[in-house]
Amino acid sequence: GIQVEQSPPDLILQEGANSTLRCNFSDSVNNLQWFHQNPWGQLINLFYIPSGTKQNGRLSATTVATERYSLLYISSSQTTDSGVYFCAGSSNDYKLSFGAGTTVTVRA
Amino acid sequence: GAVVSQHPSWVICKSGTSVKIECRSLDFQATTMFWYRQFPKQSLMLMATSNEGSKATYEQGVEKDKFLINHASLTLSTLTVTSAHPEDSSFYICSARAQPRSGANVLTFGAGSRLTVL
Numbered sequence: 001g002i003q004v005e006q007s008p009p010d011l012i013l014q015e016g017a018n019s020t021l022r023c024n025f026s027d028s029v030n031n032l033q034w035f036h037q038n039p040w041g042q043l044i045n046l047f048y049i050p051s052g053t054k055q056n057g058r059l060s061a062t063t064v065a066t067e068r069y070s071l072l073y074i075s076s077s078q079t080t081d082s083g084v085y086f087c088a089g090s091s092n093d094y095k096l097s098f099g100a101g102t103t104v105t106v107r108a
Numbered sequence: 109g110a111v112v113s114q115h116p117s118w119v120i121c122k123s124g125t126s127v128k129i130e131c132r133s134l135d136f137q138a139t140t141m142f143w144y145r146q147f148p149k150q151s152l153m154l155m156a157t158s159n160e161g162s163k164a165t166y167e168q169g170v171e172k173d174k175f176l177i178n179h180a181s182l183t184l185s186t187l188t189v190t191s192a193h194p195e196d197s198s199f200y201i202c203s204a205r206a207q208p209r210s211g212a213n214v215l216t217f218g219a220g221s222r223l224t225v226l
Contacts, residue, residue: 001154033215041146041199043217086151094205095142096215098152 002027002089006099013077013106021072021102023087030091032063034072037084037101046072046085077106110136110206114218121192122226129187129221131158131202137182138204142215143175146199158185158202192225199223 003026013019025032034046047054051065058077063070074081084103088096111134121127131141141158156166156177164177174196176188185204189196201220 031215035217041201041220041222043152043201043220045214045216048214088152094140094215095154095157096203097154098144100151 001095002029002091002097004087004089004097004099006085006087006102008102009100011102011104013074013081013104015077015079015106015108017077017106018073018075019077019104021074021085021087021104023070023072023089023099025068025070025089027091028065028068029089031094031096032070032087032089033096034061034070035086035088037086039083043086074104077104079106079108082106110204110214110216112202112204112216112218114202114221116221117219118222118224120224120226123193124191126188126190127192127223129189129200129202129223131185131187131204131218133183133204133206133216136204136206138185138206139182141179141185141202141204143177143185143187144201144203146201146220148199152201155187160185189223192223194225197223197225 005024032050035043047061053062058075060073084101088098113132115130139160143155144152156164158179160179179185203215203217
């Protein structure tokens with residue numbers, strides 16, 4: 001299956017700061033999603049973004065499919081942004097392979 | 109939007125017993141559902157693909173006789189952990205593929221089921 005590498009593994013931010021999370025894929029993907037896992041374990045789908053750029057409020061994501069990477073931007077971070085962010089991708093079988101996650105801690 | 113419901117959200121059982129976890133797509137039909145397992149502080153690992161009306165396909169290293177999957181309808185898949193042992197304690201999450209009008213194949217995840225085997 002596809003190998004997914006996420007960086008950084010941990011990120012500590014001061015409230016109001018901006019940050020960038022990165023995801024590299026070992027092969028081409030036609031399904032790429034970013035998730036936020038809340039403290040109770042629920043995976044919240046942030047973006048479905050196999051290519052291009054999308055924005056949703058303070059979050060935005062960009063995928064450069066030809067170079068097999070995706071970026072998640074968090075602007076003006078808030079304490080509620082804390083949690084684990086996962087990216088996941090699949091090729092033609094919809095079986096998502098997950099990265100190891102980035103644990104984000106936003107301090108007030 | 110598409111909603112996937114899992115039940116129970118948490119369960120505690122004695123070693124040697126079997127536990128069934130249900131995964132339902134509430135407002136869409138899902139011919140395919142996926143079961144993942146997540147150990148503390150780790151990522152999600154795909155266990156198996158559940159196919160409506162046919163046998164599930166398991167990932168390498170996952171015991172099919174240990175983790176029984178049944179996908180009897182287009183809205184329900186069940187995972188049964190048979191003869192559970194403490195090492196089976198984990199967070200089990202299901203997902204299903206909904207196809208919105210845009211054609212995008214977004215996977216929606218349930219809230220997960222936390223299993224603790226004593």
